[in-house]
Amino acid sequence: MDVQKKSLFAALLLFAGSYRTLLIWSWILAGLSSVLSIGPFLCIWLVIRELFGVLPDFSRAAGIVRFGWMAVGFALASIACYFASLLCSHFAAFRVEKNMRKAAIRAIMDAPLGYFNANASGKLRKIIDDNVGLTHAFLAHQLPDLAGAAVMPLAILAVFFTFDWRLGLVCLAPLLLSLVFLQRMMGGEQSHAMHQYLNALETMNTAAVEYVRSIPVVKVFQQTVHSFKDFRESINHYWQFASEFALTCRVPLIGFMITIHAPSLLLLPVGLLLIATAPDYKRFLLDLIFYMLFIPVGTTMMSKIMYVGESVMAAQEAVDRMDAVLRTQPLAAGRRSGALRHTGICFDQVTFAYPGKSEPALRKVSLTVPPGKTYALVGPSGGGKTTLASLVPRFWDVQAGSVKLGGVDVRDFPEAELLRQIAFVFQNTRLFKASLLDNIRAAKPEASRDEVLRAAHLAQCDDILAKLPQGLDTVVGRGGVYLSGGEQQRIALARAIVKDAPVIVLDEATAFADPENEHQIQRALTHLTQGKTVLVIAHRLSSVRQVDCIAVLQQGGIVESGTHEQLLSRQGVYAGMWQEYQTATSWKVGRRENHA
Numbered sequence: 001m002d003v004q005k006k007s008l009f010a011a012l013l014l015f016a017g018s019y020r021t022l023l024i025w026s027w028i029l030a031g032l033s034s035v036l037s038i039g040p041f042l043c044i045w046l047v048i049r050e051l052f053g054v055l056p057d058f059s060r061a062a063g064i065v066r067f068g069w070m071a072v073g074f075a076l077a078s079i080a081c082y083f084a085s086l087l088c089s090h091f092a093a094f095r096v097e098k099n100m101r102k103a104a105i106r107a108i109m110d111a112p113l114g115y116f117n118a119n120a121s122g123k124l125r126k127i128i129d130d131n132v133g134l135t136h137a138f139l140a141h142q143l144p145d146l147a148g149a150a151v152m153p154l155a156i157l158a159v160f161f162t163f164d165w166r167l168g169l170v171c172l173a174p175l176l177l178s179l180v181f182l183q184r185m186m187g188g189e190q191s192h193a194m195h196q197y198l199n200a201l202e203t204m205n206t207a208a209v210e211y212v213r214s215i216p217v218v219k220v221f222q223q224t225v226h227s228f229k230d231f232r233e234s235i236n237h238y239w240q241f242a243s244e245f246a247l248t249c250r251v252p253l254i255g256f257m258i259t260i261h262a263p264s265l266l267l268l269p270v271g272l273l274l275i276a277t278a279p280d281y282k283r284f285l286l287d288l289i290f291y292m293l294f295i296p297v298g299t300t301m302m303s304k305i306m307y308v309g310e311s312v313m314a315a316q317e318a319v320d321r322m323d324a325v326l327r328t329q330p331l332a333a334g335r336r337s338g339a340l341r342h343t344g345i346c347f348d349q350v351t352f353a354y355p356g357k358s359e360p361a362l363r364k365v366s367l368t369v370p371p372g373k374t375y376a377l378v379g380p381s382g383g384g385k386t387t388l389a390s391l392v393p394r395f396w397d398v399q400a401g402s403v404k405l406g407g408v409d410v411r412d413f414p415e416a417e418l419l420r421q422i423a424f425v426f427q428n429t430r431l432f433k434a435s436l437l438d439n440i441r442a443a444k445p446e447a448s449r450d451e452v453l454r455a456a457h458l459a460q461c462d463d464i465l466a467k468l469p470q471g472l473d474t475v476v477g478r479g480g481v482y483l484s485g486g487e488q489q490r491i492a493l494a495r496a497i498v499k500d501a502p503v504i505v506l507d508e509a510t511a512f513a514d515p516e517n518e519h520q521i522q523r524a525l526t527h528l529t530q531g532k533t534v535l536v537i538a539h540r541l542s543s544v545r546q547v548d549c550i551a552v553l554q555q556g557g558i559v560e561s562g563t564h565e566q567l568l569s570r571q572g573v574y575a576g577m578w579q580e581y582q583t584a585t586s587w588k589v590g591r592r593e594n595h596a
């Protein structure tokens with residue numbers, strides 16, 4: 001589907017797909033309903049004319065019953081058309097909603113993996129749900145009103161000038177003036193305000209979700225609501241914006257309300273002035289009564305235009321926001337096929353900055369991990385370790401230099417082919433709400449139960465399976481079944497073992513582990529990494545002492561590399577980190593001994 005930025009109606013027609021005819025029928029029927037709704041008023045005019053003609057003997061007014069029935073007929077036809085229009089708009093709205101959701105899911109599926117770091121799943125879900133919901137409501141409910149508001153002015157204008165142009169002018173002039181106030185409320189700067197309003201609302205909603213998620217932390221640390229600066233600030237910002245917006249609308253709204261009701265006030269005095277000059281006062285009186293009965297239709301129309309105008313602004317904004325999701329650029333997929341010559345990784349003069357950031361996270365980084373070797377990335381927080389590792393499975397593409405796997409630029413692989421070569425163990429392991437069996441074989445759906453059990457055994461998961469009610473078939477997250485961080489990581493390692501990829505990227509594999517879990521995770525890692533090319537990010541320096549090479553990353557560049565011993569003898573950054581690590585460890589032991 002073409003996802004260029006579009007006007008509201010072009011976007012709605014595009015998303016309606018084969019239901020676009022229904023959309024058009026909805027507009028036609030709504031317009032027809034508006035025109036028909038004028039019919040009863042014309043019938044009333046005919047009834048009054050008939051009564052005036054037979055005055056004072058009303059028994060001779062034979063036509064009034066016929067006109068009465070005609071009025072009922074017009075009213076029923078108008079209601080029927082409106083109902084049919086709503087039916088069409090609802091069907092079309094459901095189709096548009098479905099297509100928008102499908103397009104959004106497709107865009108998200110094709111987005112680079114790194115996109116999900118910047119856009120949390122909850123935030124994405126909210127953007128899609130809110131904006132699709134807004135568009136649906138606009139289409140189903142306000143679109144027929146919009147079609148009516150577009151046709152009605154012409155019909156009303158024709159009626160105004162059919163009977164008495166002077167009375168028509170009295171009705172029309174204030175309504176035209178009301179458009180000036182409407183423009184001040186919704187045009188120019190104010191149309192931008194809707195964008196800011198929805199931004200403020202979105203920020204407040206996101207902050208609210210974050211706040212609710214963090215309530216356990218608030219309770220544990222006995223903080224108050226004021227500690228949630230972001231949430232409080234977002235409420236204040238929303239409140240301030242909404243009140244300022246309401247205040248700027250105060251004068252134009254009052255002007256608008258006065259002018260749309262002014263014809264009702266003006267008609268009688270102006271009519272009484274004009275009646276003296278009318279050649280046929282009976283006819284003039286008839287017209288005056290008609291205009292007095294008819295003018296509320298004009299007032300209602302103007303109110304509808306105001307509300308529909310607001311909904312159009314909101315719907316346009318919703319479509320624009322969905323566009324931003326749909327315009328997420330997928331990474332260009334390569335076409336390379338055939339077996340890899342080797343599984344070595346090579347970073348060659350890699351420079352990379354995150355989208356929207358001017359400062360690069362990596363500058364001219366070069367590192368070669370030979371096939372079958374284990375290299376560790378260490379260094380201070382924010383040095384660029386995770387960023388460098390995430391370039392191998394193409395979470396992002398480099399801006400300069402290249403990342404090669406088996407001598408081939410990772411951009412030349414088809415996405416699925418590249419990901420088949422790599423097992424990536426994330427910092428925060430996520431398990432699906434599914435059985436452990438399905439969680440482990442997510443990486444290789446065709447894996448047999450025995451294969452999964454073997455991997456679980458190698459990943460030191462036997463104790464986890466033993467304590468769960470249905471072992472491997474236990475559904476995580478259901479019926480109070482939760483796993484600790486370390487246990488989840490062992491399940492993730494089983495998943496990586498099942499995948500049996502030649503390249504392993506480990507991001508903080510022992511981050512959440514307690515000493516017992518860490519020991520088991522280390523044993524699982526030994527099985528996972530045997531004979532593989534491994535890139536491991538580690539904070540616990542003890543876990544990487546034995547690796548083939550350690551690269552120290554600081555401020556986006558490699559400042560040192562070599563084996564543990566080589567780096568210690570160099571007395572540089574690593575030696576300093578090792579010293580600090582050892583001091584920290586012995587300090588903990590010392591404290592324990594003091595307490596003992």
Ligand SMILES: Nc1ncnc2c1ncn2[C@@H]1O[C@H](COP(=O)(O)OP(=O)(O)OP(=O)(O)O)[C@@H](O)[C@H]1O
Nearest residue numbers: 117118354357361380381382383384385386387388
């Ligand atoms: N998604 C992102 N968007 C923008 N900037 C980011 C993103 N992720 C990381 N950065 C920035 O890139 C730089 C490198 O971060 P990275 O996470 O790679 O460091 P790290 O060495 O892995 O740190 P840590 O040990 O704390 O995980 C930091 O300045 C960080 O703020």
